[in-house]
Amino acid sequence: MKTKVLLGLLFLSIGVFAQDFRGKAVYKTHRKIDFKLGDKQGGENSALQKQLKAQLMRQFQKTFTLNFTKNESTYKENKALSSPQQQMGGMQIQIMGNGGGNDVLYKNIKEKRYANKTEISGKRFLIKDDLPNYGWEMTGETKNIGKYTCYKATRKRTETRRTIAFGDGDKDGDKEEIITIETVAWYTPEIPVSNGPESFWGLPGLILEIQDGKQTIVCTEIVLNPKETIEIKEPRKGKKVSQKKFETIMEEHTKDMMERFKNRRRSNDGNSVHIEIQG
Template sequence: MKIQFLFLAMLCSLTTIAQDFQGKATYKTHSNMDLKISTGDKAPNSDLQKQIQERMKKMFQKTYTLNFTKSTSTYTQNKELEPAAQSGGVQVMVFGNGGGNDILYKNTTEKKYVNKTEVFSKEFLIKDKLSDAAWEMSGETKKIGKYTCYKATRTREEEQISHIMTDGETEEKKQMVTVNTVAWYTPEIPVNNGPDMFWGLPGLILEVHEGKRTIVCTEIVLNPAEKVKIKEPKGGKKVNQEEYEKIVKEKVAEMNERFRNNRGKGESINIQIGG
């Protein structure tokens, strides 16, 4: 009887620990941008390219915090000094990169996400289903900090849209590209979650390489003394992902048209990324 009672007590204790398990992970992101700029028949302006590439590099160097439990998480950008948006006659406009007040909530048990984001000075609440992550597992391992991590990969086809402006006229170019993703996860932290929209592996994802984007975990705190609060965000215009992308596309077209009409008022360069 005492042995049965002790076993029951241990089982209850383990269940309580599993329910209370939570953590906080810090990630740093950066992207390498390949830009080629030319005007008419002129050769690419190398100085201008370097200036814009450096500006873009700083804009994509950000730090995020992932607060997580066994099945839920919030992913938010840490407050940092934003780089200047315009200098020396160069204007860089980035859409779909996420703002400092964005909140990405994921529930991996219910396979859903809610993304509260602001674009064009308007708040949106994007609610949709998490896509099944078709990961291919690998036995390859490496250490990230003190954690042993395993490699997983996936490949998907994606439509890439670019805008080419010639003599004030904008041409939209669409092409299918192959996107390769490499993720490193650790089963030592048994949550099927990770940074941004990455999830679906038997352990926390600590590093991601996708195209020219890299996300690396720099710090992990498990069961912090100050409990993390994970709540589904509210507020903003409710849309699904497809509706949101349509709105952004229409707004970008309006801004391109405005730029075309005002092209005689001064030289500027617009670079559109994401969406």
């Protein structure tokens, strides 16, 4: 009888722990850059190309925090001191389609939906849609990340790779091709939440590392049940759109920005820049 009472209390305490379970994970991102200047700037080994590539890579190196419970999470960029925009060789580097430190991605794992607050040129949008079904394939391969044993899962998708050339007159042009991208996720069942960085989710444990095309996201810190209160609030403000509608808006905005940039470049000395954009 005493044993049954003890077991009952144990299961009750486990249930309460699961309900109150929360934590935070810090992730760092970086991305490989395909970048080539035209011959007039000295080619791929020129000092200008190396400077531009280094600046682009710095803009993709960011730190984010995922605050999570069993069923909900928010994913936000950690605010850092902004560096002034630089111009090199008459070219200004700008990453389009990134709302920056004000973005908030909320995920509700139980209800399989998300809300993403973001901005484009000062206009605030609230993207509300269902969480994507990634269709992960388990491999059984393992590795350690920090003190956690992680398991490998993969998926593949097709997407459009776009090469954009800015130059003088008829040298301008875009080239598109369909490519296959593999995503590799490393998750740990030791933290039993079906969540991860960005929109990634759907595995039986927290995702600690993502290799998605040329982007890598790695967890550098985990705090479970921290002393400070973790508030997870779903964003409510912004023009409500679906993911598909937002992608259409982004495509139109990107084309407009490209045209304006090309027009400015035509008035210069005709040097060309080739940038490959992919996930």
